[in-house]
Amino acid sequence: MRPSAGLLGVLLALAVLVSGLVQSTASKRCTQEENVRLLQGVVFHLGLSDLALSTEARYTRHPAISDSVVVSMDHPGAIDHFPSTFFWAPIRR
């Protein structure tokens, strides 16, 4: 086999791999669809305003609730918030 044919084969294989991954993610998204409806119900009933990703960040969890350790706390348009801006965990006691 010519090297160029080999290269084209490898590129093609990679492209197929990409599309396979995209496909499988798309089907994963479909199965999540049901869950999303459930989540939307909870969000609706509890009036949630954010994902529970940064649970220490009061400001993200609920853009309106703030306390004295939160910087830039009182405007929903403010983009910075403690501690989500920190990349690493602080020293634990």
Added chain:
Amino acid sequence: MLIDLEAVTKIYNQGQINQVSALRSVRLAVAKGEMVCVQGPSGSGKTTLLSIIGCIFSPTSGRATIGGRKISRLPDHFLTLYRRELIGFVFQNYNMIDHLTVLENITLPLIPLGISPRVREKKGDLLLEKFGLRHRKKFAVNQLSGGELQRAAIARALINDPPIIVADEPTAHLDGILSLEVVDMLAALKKEGRTVVVSSHDPIVSGHPGMTRIIEVRDGLIMPNIGKA
């Protein structure tokens, strides 16, 4: 005439302080099937003359017609096209690409012509057979002896089946017996009807019975006919 140079001048670095006139109004005609030896000390303009005959560059002024094609003032692109079609080169230091095999080296000129690997190999095999290098086909070129290298170089020069062979000091790095072998080969090409232009100051080359003419170049001029009928 297969090679026809009329008042050909070549000036390097024209208009600059290091301007050099390598050829001065040279006139040369070589017929089909001739074998010509170009002699001259280094710096005489030998290599420049060979380069113009070999379509490597066009002259600064004058008219040069190679194989019926006018090459004066042609851009590189067209010179390359003519070179592919008309010229086979043999060099004194073989100019092989070290990391390629013998077969790959001799089929290099076929790559930009879009010839498939299979056909390239077939053509290469034929020539390697002809020059007794079949068993060296897959060898890296640095495993070859000087004589074998020059045979491979001649094989490469023939891969496009060109009407003109230009050989620049082909025996410079070879001993007497191998030199003779190489000139014999070139003479055999002449017998096939090709035109051979060799530059050399090796008496084995200039004195070879197949040689039809000897041209002496000095200071960018071709000396009046000095030898050999």
Added chain:
Amino acid sequence: MTMNSVGRLLNILDYALYALRRKLLKNVSVFCLFALVIFFLSSFLLVSKALTEAAQRILATAPDITVQQMSAGRQISIVASAANELSGIFGIEKIDERIWGYYFDESNGANYTVIGMRTPFVGSPAALQLGLAEGRLPALAEQGKVVISDNIRQHLQLGERKHFSLFRPDLSQAGFEIIGLFDKKLEIITADLILMTLADARDLFAIPEGYVTDLLVYVANPNEIDTVARKISDTLLGSRIITRNQILKTYKVVFNWRSGLGTICLLTALAAFVILAWDKASGLSQEERKEVGILKILGWQTSDLIFLRFCESLTVSLLAFLSGYVLAWVHVASFDGALFRPVFLGWSVVRPVFSLAPPFAVEDLLLVFTLSVIPYLCATAVPAWRAATVRADSVI
């Protein structure tokens, strides 16, 4: 294109691949480095896309308007009876009272979100709608009954026990009984939640009778949200009105800002890499010069040689691009972007488990392509051209 020129391209590509193989170690390291940069870049893009998109989808049903009381520039509790003043505004479908607070668990440093709601909710079966894995919701008159997430149960180290207590501000203990657990599938929003009745929340946080933290206003017609919000702000002086759009926008900005920051860092890496590529490509060794001279004299055109270099660069960059991109998808879709979660999520003690499923967008693919492969090709173009213009007569 004729057969012949296809043959020419393939032949030169073959030759380029031989050339790459010759300097295998060097080219493999360039490939790995490049693939790594692309992996980081596209992972970043995919994680940010997946999170933003998940938030947009899930929070689509967030309350239309949240009303709060402000005092001295800070948010304070609002009188629940303010809802009565709003009832006259046309277009409001429903107003819910809510107490939203945080409880800091000193023993393990975790922060829980406490929500006090008037339960059970309208439009039951509420348990189903709230996605409880087991149990039920506290009834309106019940005391000390809560629904929590499995995550919190583990943090409180409850095991099979149903009872636990939290501290009031005066350090007296408030006892609770777990009567329901949120489904694990909902962790992305419920990981840190403790749901209880309004009265219990008021008791826990020592909020005066008749006060709540915010009022949730639901508007019948989504187009009316802004109008209703303006009317509310005219009616309740000193209040703060937050609409769903503002929340979603904030969210988007946060993640865009993060991924932007990350992208800038990675672009710096990419720039360094491109400089490296330039440097690598521009140094023309004696051997390479000789090779180019030989090829030219044997009838290769300058364009053939430029194409040869182009093939080399394109092969390396395209392979690296696709490999990096594949790895990024595996990383994000199968490993949930494990490497980048800290950057996007910050740190937390209570961590939800959830999976990322980024949407595929051609523009993302093109973005990564234009940010990586194209600069690489450009960086190698000039050196390639310089190498290709070595004169044919340089070898005689």
